[in-house]
Amino acid sequence: MKIASRKVIASVALPMSADGDPDFTAFRRYLRWLADEQGITAFAINADTGEGAHLDNPERLRTAEVVREEFGDTVYLVSGLIATHDRAAKQLAHDLSAAGSDALLMFTPPAFAGTTLSKEALVGYFSATREAGLPLIAFSLMADVGGVTLGPDTLASLCAVPGLIAAVKDASFDARAYVRTRNLLKQDFPDVELLTGCDNFILESYLLGAHGSLLGFAGLAGAATLRLHDLVHAGRISEAIQWDAERIAPLAAVMYGEPIRDNRSRLKEALVHLGVIDSAHLRAPLRPVSAQERQRMLAVVDRTFAPLGVPA
Structure with a gap:
């Protein structure tokens, strides 16, 4: 079964206690809300939305285990893989597989954030995880949040290795880069x-050819994102445009505005406002949003979810 058959994979937050430790009780409640009230059946953990870069490996593995304890095999689980070298990537891939992951979202090594490491180095790094037997999602991530936007030559080298790459997540936040990736894969x-x-342009990226999505936005507005996906893929474009204008674009604009790194604190503030989790604590050095920004953002959250939740 293809990864995109899950339609929308929600990249989820990881609630924290006041001392900065993962709050797995709140995490279970949050995931249940996404599944039972938002219709989400696929989660991505240990990614940027879930403060994955700020977790240690035991915490990453425990996060995967908690998802499996809560849902068994009824959800699809993508785990972000962040490691500093090939041997560490190999071990973490094995451990994430044992913890219940179905696929790996492959970050580039942190030492190369914002730059392009050689194609040969990246192919070797990705290939080090193959013994774990999990599908790999290559993560092309904008430099402003610590990633690397993978160019066509690099992606071509990765995709040319038989069976190595199942999907590409384009989070370049750049329409031109997105189209280049689309064209490469399509051709x-x-x-x-x-x-x-x-x-920041979910509707447009669907109209430009996305098979599915893996979004932090869906970790809040899961049902709204699923509806957008279904409308576009059913060819109901005028309805999709209206839905986007009413329920998607205004919220995405405040959640992913500048500074974009604050999207994690914004998401937690919104979840607190909706009564899903009890606190918006982050792991330092991440910091909360200002009171003024919180007020502005939550007004948009209210409009998005009014009056009784997102319609089915």
Whole structure:
């Protein structure tokens, strides 16, 4: 079964206690809300939304285990893989597989954030995880949040390795880069799926050819994102445009505005406001949003979810 058959994979937050430790009780409640009230059946953990770069490996593994304890095999679980070298990536891939992950979202090594490491180095790094037997999602992530936007040559080298890459998540937040990725996959690697991670232009990225999505935005407005996906893929474009204008674009604009790194604190503030979790604590050095920004953002949250939740 293809990854995009899950339609929308929600990249989820990880609630924290006041001392900065993961609050797995709140995490279970939050995931249940996404599944039972928002219709989400696929989660991405240990990614940017879930403060994955700020977790240690035991915490990453425990996060995966908690999802499996809560849902068994009824949800699809993508785990972000962040490691500093090939041997560490190999071990973490094995451990994440044992903890119940179905696929790996492959970050580039942190030492290369904002730059492009050689194609040969990246192919070797990705290939080090193959023994774990999990599908790999190559993560093309904008430099402003610590990633690397993977260019066509680099993606072509990765996709050319038989069976290495199942999908590409494009979170370049750049329409031109997104189209280049789409064109490469469509023309040369049609079996590699395109997942949009561009929370700032979700509708447009679907109209430009995304098979599915892996979005932090869906960790809040899951049902709204699923509806947008279904409308576009049913060819109901005028309805999708209206839905986006009413329920998606205004919220995405405040959640993913500048500074974009604050999207994690904004998401937690919104979840507190909706009564899903009890606190918006982050792991330092991340910091909360200002009171003024919180007020402005939550007004948009209210409009998005009014009057009784997102319609089905």
